Amino acid sequence: xxxxxxxxxxxxxxxxxxxxxxxxxxxxxxxxxxxxxxxxxxxxxxxxxxxxxxxxxxxxxxxxxxxxxxxxxxxxxxxxxxxxxxxxxxxxxxxxxxxxxxxxxxxxxxxxxxxxxxxxxxxxxxxxxxxxxxxxxxxxxxxxxxxxxxxxxxxxxxxxxxxxxxxxxxxxxxxxxxxxxxxxxxxxxxxxxxxxxxxxxxxxxxxxxxxxxxxxxxxxxxxxxxxxxxxxxxxxxxxxxxxxxxxxxxxxxxxxxxxxxxxxxxxxxxxxxxxxxxxxxxxx
Ligand SMILES: [Zn+2]
Numbered sequence: 412x413x414x415x416x417x418x419x420x421x422x423x424x425x426x427x428x429x430x431x432x433x434x435x436x437x438x439x440x441x442x443x444x445x446x447x448x449x450x451x452x453x454x455x456x457x458x459x460x461x462x463x464x465x466x467x468x469x470x471x472x473x474x475x476x477x478x479x480x481x482x483x484x485x486x487x488x489x490x491x492x493x494x495x496x497x498x499x500x501x502x503x504x505x506x507x508x509x510x511x512x513x514x515x516x517x518x519x520x521x522x523x524x525x526x527x528x529x530x531x532x533x534x535x536x537x538x539x540x541x542x543x544x545x546x547x548x549x550x551x552x553x554x555x556x557x558x559x560x561x562x563x564x565x566x567x568x569x570x571x572x573x574x575x576x577x578x579x580x581x582x583x584x585x586x587x588x589x590x591x592x593x594x595x596x597x598x599x600x601x602x603x604x605x606x607x608x609x610x611x612x613x614x615x616x617x618x619x620x621x622x623x624x625x626x627x628x629x630x631x632x633x634x635x636x637x638x639x640x641x642x643x644x645x646x647x648x649x650x651x652x653x654x655x656x657x658x659x660x661x662x663x664x665x666x667x668x669x670x671x672x673x674x675x676x677x678x679x680x681x682x683x684x685x686x687x688x689x690x691x692x693x694x695x
Contacts, residue, residue: 428477478505479536554610606652
């Protein structure tokens, strides 16, 4: 297991900004009764808030910008709906990304491109927390349709994150994508994979015959590899999300391609082997 991989000379590191604490109802179709090991004592499933750093000569791209320096108190109505008597203090807590970047030897000013797979709160928080751009030299890229379509009922933290994007927009550094694919840097491409959100993109890295994919939230839970009945509560179009997920998993299975997913426990890179049916296998 490795949270840093080399893709033909391009270094890709998984960084964690924090933790999200989700009641079982966030994963419709997942039988937590059959998987009690997934739940912590507080009755929620804990997932990391992943970001990915892509580094090569003259290339420092950050894929997703975490939750930001904030902690979102666990909403009382969600605790009640989930039947949680002793919920965790927060439903999501960020704040770790600056330290993770420093540990990787990278400062905020080194990042040249921040690419956002989609605009949920746990992917945009460090763009400009409190209205101050955190990456002073970076362009910020995301889907045009997603930027132009604010959420009807925003999740906690989402509006604050979008205010950060507005700051980037006002500063002239927000680049909006509407193409099916786009080159972010040599060897680094974004691919439109709508479903989780209308403007969700995954990112591929390829160099000297090696390849990696960063799937964002297109795959949200490891069990989705073999169970098409598991979805995620905030998916805007669950059926389209399933289609996108299956296309990606099918395209990647049985290949020597390292895969990173934002919310997989440990943020370790995986491959999909097929010798005994589809299985996650540690990459590296
Ligand atoms: Zn997410």
